[in-house]
Amino acid sequence: MENTIIAKNLSVEYNNHTIWQNADFVIEKGKFIGILGPNGAGKTTLFRLLLGLIKPASGKLQVLGKEPQRGNPRIGYVPQRHHVDSDMAIEALEIVRIGLSGNKWGMSFSPEKERKIALESLRIVGAEELAHRPLGKLSGGELQRVFLAEALVAKPDLLLLDEPLANLDIRRETNLIQLINEVVKSQGVTALLIAHNINPLLPVLDSILYVAEGKIATGTPHEIFTSESLTKLYGTPVEVLRDSQGRVAVLGVDEAPYHHE
Amino acid sequence: MNNLIFSFNIWKDLVNMLSYDFMLHAFEAGTIVAIVAGVIGYFVVVRRSSFAAHALSHVGFTGAAGSVLLGLNPLSGLLTFTIGGGIFMAMLGRRAENRDVQIGNVLAFLLGLGVLFISLYAGYATEAYSLLFGEILGISFHSVIITLIAGLLILIATGIIFRPLLFTSLDEDVAEAKGISIQEINIAFMILLAAAVSISVQVVGVLLIFALLVTPAAIAQQIARRPMQGIAISVLISLLATWLGLFVSFYLPYPVSFFIVSIVFIIYLSVRLFQRLN
Numbered sequence: 001m002e003n004t005i006i007a008k009n010l011s012v013e014y015n016n017h018t019i020w021q022n023a024d025f026v027i028e029k030g031k032f033i034g035i036l037g038p039n040g041a042g043k044t045t046l047f048r049l050l051l052g053l054i055k056p057a058s059g060k061l062q063v064l065g066k067e068p069q070r071g072n073p074r075i076g077y078v079p080q081r082h083h084v085d086s087d088m089a090i091e092a093l094e095i096v097r098i099g100l101s102g103n104k105w106g107m108s109f110s111p112e113k114e115r116k117i118a119l120e121s122l123r124i125v126g127a128e129e130l131a132h133r134p135l136g137k138l139s140g141g142e143l144q145r146v147f148l149a150e151a152l153v154a155k156p157d158l159l160l161l162d163e164p165l166a167n168l169d170i171r172r173e174t175n176l177i178q179l180i181n182e183v184v185k186s187q188g189v190t191a192l193l194i195a196h197n198i199n200p201l202l203p204v205l206d207s208i209l210y211v212a213e214g215k216i217a218t219g220t221p222h223e224i225f226t227s228e229s230l231t232k233l234y235g236t237p238v239e240v241l242r243d244s245q246g247r248v249a250v251l252g253v254d255e256a257p258y259h260h261e
Numbered sequence: 262m263n264n265l266i267f268s269f270n271i272w273k274d275l276v277n278m279l280s281y282d283f284m285l286h287a288f289e290a291g292t293i294v295a296i297v298a299g300v301i302g303y304f305v306v307v308r309r310s311s312f313a314a315h316a317l318s319h320v321g322f323t324g325a326a327g328s329v330l331l332g333l334n335p336l337s338g339l340l341t342f343t344i345g346g347g348i349f350m351a352m353l354g355r356r357a358e359n360r361d362v363q364i365g366n367v368l369a370f371l372l373g374l375g376v377l378f379i380s381l382y383a384g385y386a387t388e389a390y391s392l393l394f395g396e397i398l399g400i401s402f403h404s405v406i407i408t409l410i411a412g413l414l415i416l417i418a419t420g421i422i423f424r425p426l427l428f429t430s431l432d433e434d435v436a437e438a439k440g441i442s443i444q445e446i447n448i449a450f451m452i453l454l455a456a457a458v459s460i461s462v463q464v465v466g467v468l469l470i471f472a473l474l475v476t477p478a479a480i481a482q483q484i485a486r487r488p489m490q491g492i493a494i495s496v497l498i499s500l501l502a503t504w505l506g507l508f509v510s511f512y513l514p515y516p517v518s519f520f521i522v523s524i525v526f527i528i529y530l531s532v533r534l535f536q537r538l539n
Contacts, residue, residue, distance in 0.1 A: 051438045071440015079434035090307075091486040095431060102428030103439040107420055111489075132486065150435065 002029050002065070004158055004190040005050065010059035012045055018057070019045050023216035025209060027192070029157075032184045034201050034221070035194045037211035038253065043194045044080070046211065047160045050192075051077060064157055071103065076151030080162040080194075084143060088136035092127070092146040093118050095135060099150035121153040122146070124187070125179060141172035145179070152183065159184070159191040166196070173200050180204075198225060199247045225250070267512045278511050287397045287517070289405050291503040293412040294464045294473065299496030300419055301457040302478030303488070304450065308430040311475045313350060313451065316364045317458045318470040320346035323375030325392050325462070330378045335392065336407055339459040346371070347451030351444070395466035395518040397507070408460045415456050422449050427488055464503065465518045472522040473499050480532050498528055 004027050011021035019042035027033055035043050048054045049061060052068035061067065064074050076099075096118040101108055108114060122128050127145040130138060138146065144164045151159060161180070165173050181204040184191045195201055198208075198221065208224045210217045210233060217224060217233050224230070225248045230238040238252040268274055278284045305314050324342025325335040346367070353363045379389050391399065400408075419426070428436040429446045437443050461473050477498035478491070485491030506520035513520075 053437065071438075073439075075438070077435055077438040079438070081434075087483065089483055089486060090431065090488065090491075094487050098424070098428050098431060099435065099439075102424050102432075102436060103441050104424055105421060107423045134486065150432070 003027065003062075004029050004031075004064060006060070006062040008060040010049075010061050011057045012042065012049060012054070013057040014045065014054075018214060020211060020214045020216055021057075023059070025216065025218040027190060027207075029190055030184065030188050031190055031206040032181060032204055033190075033192045033207055033209060034198065034205045035192055035209045035211060036196070036198055036224075041211040041213075043211050044162055046209070046216075047077070047162060047192070047194070050158075050160060051075060073154055074157045076154065076156030076159045076189075078144075078147045078151045078159075078161045078164055080166065081143075081147070084135050084138075086136040089134045091132045092135060092138065092149075093122065093131040095146060096121055096149045096153050100153045118149070118153055121149040124152060124183065125149045139172075140167045141176060144168070144176055148180070148183070152187070152189075155187075157189060159189050161191060161193040163194050163196070165193075165200070170200070177201060177204060202246060202248075265512065275508075278508070282402075283398050283400075284507070284511060286400045286402060286405050287507055288504070290400045290408045290460075291397055291464055291507055292500065293405075293408050294461050295499040295503040296496050297412045297415050297457050298461050298473040299477055299481075299499040300416065300492055301454055302474045302499070303481060303492045303495045304419075304426060304430055304478075305454065305475055306478040306482045307427075307488075307491075308450070310450075310454065311471070312361050313347075313364060314454060314458060314470060314474050316350070316368045317343045317346055317451075317455050318462060318467045319368055319375075320371050321455075321459055321462055322392055322467045323371045323378065326375045326378035326382070326388075329384075329388050329392075330382045334404070334407075336404055336459060336463065339462055340411070340456060342371075343455035343459050344452055347455035348448055351448040351451040391466070392462065393466050393468050394516060395462065395464050395469060397464045397517050398510075400463055404463065408463065411456050411460050415453050418449070418453055422446060426450055465521055469518050469522050472502070472518070472525045476525045476529055477502070480529050483532060483536065498525065502528070 007023050007025050010023040012019045035046065037043055049056060050063050050068055052070040052072065063072065093115060097114050100114055100117055119128065119131055122131055125145045125148045127142065127149060130142055130146060135143070135146070164176060168176060177200055180191060180193065183189060202221055205221055207218060207220050210224050212233050213235060215233060217229060219229070225240050227238060227240045230240060230250065234253060236252065238250060241249045241251065279288065305311055321339040321343040324338035328335050328338025349367070350364050382388060425436065425441045425446050428439070429441055429443055433443060457474065458470060461470055465472050478495040480498055481491045481494035485494055502521045502524040505524050506517050509520050510517040
């Protein structure tokens with residue numbers, strides 16, 4: 001099986017300050033990976049590396065069989081968006097369409113064909129009925145579906161999702177997770193998702209990259225979310241509690257990874 | 262003077278009006294400017310660069326004042342200064358959030374320089390007035406040709422960078438990840454904006470630039486669901502306001518720019534009111 005991402009002894013710096021170092025991990029094709037860890041630990045930085053927007057300080061990184069390069073059409077990206085203005089009247093379909101051909105020069109000569117492809121992408125995420133609604137009038141959960149469709153429209157092999165669950169209520173959060181999981185399984189896409197709360201993701205994640213204290217730990221959710229592994233990662237006593245349904249709570253870390261921003 | 266009376270036969274009025282060279286030139290330049298301002302204005306609004314548009318027009322004032330002082334065509338000074346200022350602004354800040362203050366800093370200094378230039382010039386009052394509030398009725402055939410060439414170049418260049426420009430305007434982070442250089446597009450857009458501002462100053466002047474470059478597009482952006490629709494509506498509004506403004510001003514002893522600004526503002530108010538009621 002082809003590996004989507006291979007990182008060997010990978011380190012990254014920002015302004016001569018090491019964000020994290022010596023990361024080793026392999027992500028197989030078609031897996032659904034959660035990226036967790038406290039704020040500022042370098043989760044988004046990992047995405048910027050994969051997108052080729054920044055270079056590693058040292059080590060090796062391969063994405064889809066090559067070194068990361070900017071504008072790789074095989075990667076779909078949903079950045080963390082802080083807000084969409086409520087007076088934004090552009091319809092959802094147009095933002096999806098721009099994900100398909102927005103990086104080409106000149107004007108489009110086949111707008112209707114592109115709109116059809118964009119509509120199909122909205123259908124995949126179950127948001128066909130949002131196609132002609134203004135972006136500014138959509139709820140947080142609806143917007144995330146539209147952005148997911150925008151990322152999927154060019155048929156990527158790798159999907160990078162930066163905190164798509166932020167600001168969603170529990171029901172919408174569960175719905176979106178199920179949807180992403182279905183897309184991952186049905187489209188054969190590899191997905192990396194940055195999140196703060198592991199619990200709603202526990203049933204679907206294949207493995208986790210836990211970014212903290214300048215290191216990245218990898219493993220299945222059950223391997224990572226134990227008192228031993230998090231204590232080792234943070235270097236201070238951390239306790240992981242589990243309830244009857246398998247949900248976890250992390251104690252002893254300044255910023256509990258299960259809280260919402 | 263009989264010819265200057267409104268006859269209710271609009272066609273006859275128009276033919277009569279355009280038999281005057283100054284009116285013909287005004288209509289020609291006004292039409293080109295309205296189309297360009299409508300197109301560029303749409304991007305100004307979706308990119309939230311209206312402050313930059315405002316700033317560039319003030320920078321242009323200094324350039325124009327300098328040209329006047331040196332006995333050159335004000336438009337050449339306008340173009341040089343706004344394009345220089347535009348590139349400078351684009352280089353300063355990559356992300357939209359941190360541009361305003363930097364632009365403001367440079368702006369105050371340049372505007373002061375403009376005041377100095379214009380005060381050194383003998384025909385101080387008239388020249389200052391036409392730069393600040395526009396003087397489309399005094400536009401020469403030579404300026405119409407320059408406006409036409411500049412307008413065509415702006416539209417062609419906008420067509421070439423159309424999709425990346427729209428992408429970075431609507432969804433900057435994804436556009437960057439898709440390999441578009443935000444910085445390059447920003448510089449290109451600021452040059453286009455600078456040129457659009459320069460030719461618009463002839464019609465509405467430095468102080469009323471918003472009327473052509475921002476308000477029509479702001480109205481369009483409220484209504485249009487698709488970018489191309491937005492651009493079309495924006496162009497239509499600025500064309501309508503320019504034509505109607507010129508038409509009315511032929512019969513009334515008040516400045517054209519006042520009429521253009523008023524028409525645009527009335528449309529703006531009507532659309533907002535209509536949206537409120539719905």
